[in-house]
Each structure stands twice: as C-alpha cells, then as structure tokens.
Amino acid sequence: MQLIAEDLVIDRGSRRIIDGLSFAVKGGEALVLTGANGIGKTTLLRTLAGFIRPFRGVIRLDGGDDELTLGEQSHVVGHTNAVKSSLSVAENAGFWNTYLNVGLDSGQDPALRIAASLRHFGLEDLSDFPAAYLSAGQKRRLGLARLLVARRPVWLLDEPTASLDTASSERLVAAVNDHTSSGGLAVIATHLPLGLERARTLDLAAQRMAA
Numbered sequence: 402m403q404l405i406a407e408d409l410v411i412d413r414g415s416r417r418i419i420d421g422l423s424f425a426v427k428g429g430e431a432l433v434l435t436g437a438n439g440i441g442k443t444t445l446l447r448t449l450a451g452f453i454r455p456f457r458g459v460i461r462l463d464g465g466d467d468e469l470t471l472g473e474q475s476h477v478v479g480h481t482n483a484v485k486s487s488l489s490v491a492e493n494a495g496f497w498n499t500y501l502n503v504g505l506d507s508g509q510d511p512a513l514r515i516a517a518s519l520r521h522f523g524l525e526d527l528s529d530f531p532a533a534y535l536s537a538g539q540k541r542r543l544g545l546a547r548l549l550v551a552r553r554p555v556w557l558l559d560e561p562t563a564s565l566d567t568a569s570s571e572r573l574v575a576a577v578n579d580h581t582s583s584g585g586l587a588v589i590a591t592h593l594p595l596g597l598e599r600a601r602t603l604d605l606a607a608q609r610m611a612a
C-alpha cells in the first residue's frame with residue numbers, strides 16, 4: 402500500500418498555500434509534517450482527507466480498497482476531538498465503532514475493541530463518565546481512541562499531542578508505532594519531536610523555498 406501525492410497545488414481563499422508538492426508514504430511508514438504556523442500542514446492533511454479539493458495534482462492510495470475513497474480508508478483527527486458531549490466515554494467509542502466501520506471489517510468483537518481502545522488511552526475508569534465533563538487532555542485521549550475502535554489503514558493526524566501529558570503522548574506514539582509495524586501508514590503534523598519509529602520528516606518550509 403502506498404499513499405501518493407503528485408504535483409499538488411492547493412489554494413486557500415486567493416492564496417497559494419502548497420505549490421507543486423509531491424511525496425509518497427508506504428504502508429509501514431509515518432510521514433511527519435513540520436513547518437512554522439501557517440505553512441500549510443492542516444491544509445495538506447485536510448486535502449488528503451478529501452475535505453479540500455486541490456487546485457491541481459493527484460492524490461491516490463495504491464494497494465488500498467478500490468471500492469472506498471481515501472477518506473473512507475482514513476482516520477482523520479483534527480484540532481477538534483469530535484467528542485459528543487451528550488454521550489458517555491464508552492458511548493462515544495461505541496458510536497465511532499459503528500460509524501467508522503462502515504465499509505471496513507474490524508475483524509474483532511466490537512465490545513472487546515472498544516474496551517481495548519479505552520484502555521490503551523487510559524480511559525477505562527471513565528467509561529461511564531459523561532464526555533461533557535472530561536478535561537481537555539481526557540477529551541483529546543477520547544478523540545484519539547477513535548484510531549483503535551475501528552481499523553483503518555491510513556491515519557491523518559493534526560497536532561495529535563495537543564493537550565496531552567507526557568504519558569499520554571507516549572501512548573499515542575505507541576499506537577502509531579503499532580499501526581505502522583502492522584503495515585498501516587500515517588501522516589502527522591506536529592511541532593514537537595514525537596520519536597516515532599519508521600518515520601520520515603517532510604518540512605513544508607523547505608518545500609516552499611524549493612518551489
């Protein structure tokens with residue numbers, strides 16, 4: 402499996418944000434996007450997810466499921482956590498298990514998968530807690546638990562360690578490392594060095610200067 406971007410040109414409003422960017426990420430790899438505020442990391446991730454249409458260029462997932470779009474094969478974690486305040490922690494995870502598994506077979510009992518996801522992010526004791534009352538870091542951990550409640554081969558993560566303490570950041574890094582070691586791929590925007598295994602860095606500032 403390989404995620405390929407060729408000659409991407411992306412505009413926001415009347416400004417050109419990405420100009421002629423090409424890269425490839427193989428299954429088993431993480432690509433870490435770096436660059437100063439406003440350089441275009443979120444814009445690129447949202448374009449990969451299918452939320453923004455590029456002005457020009459090609460994005461494709463070779464070796465994926467031809468019946469599904471790239472977005473349908475991706476977990477997308479943005480700046481907001483997509484936590485439903487009216488549901489409990491476990492109900493949120495249950496909702497995503499149902500919603501995100503559409504078109505993809507998780508291959509595991511939903512209840513076991515949900516419990517394992519919450520355990521991985523240290524939320525098992527908060528299962529019945531109303532999501533509305535979670536702290537910022539707990540909400541972030543619940544947002545990240547989505548990554549494990551349903552199997553998707555592509556992870557697109559925007560500043561995933563925002564609000565996380567050191568231990569929680571390490572849980573995220575472990576989840577990404579497990580994902581890539583089992584053949585998944587990830588594209589991750591971050592300002593912090595994450596210490597991921599099997600990771601390469603794409604510096605968008607250097608790309609912009611070269612364009």
Ligand SMILES: Nc1ncnc2c1ncn2[C@@H]1O[C@H](COP(=O)(O)OP(=O)(O)OP(=O)(O)O)[C@@H](O)[C@H]1O
Pocket residue numbers: 413414415418436437438439440441442443444445
């Ligand atoms: N909806 C929009 N309309 C016009 N310009 C936008 C829009 N969204 C973002 N931009 C601009 O696009 C540029 C890239 O923004 P983007 O959010 O992709 O940067 P980033 O690298 O993720 O930044 P940060 O590190 O601050 O999160 C910025 O100059 C921003 O102002």
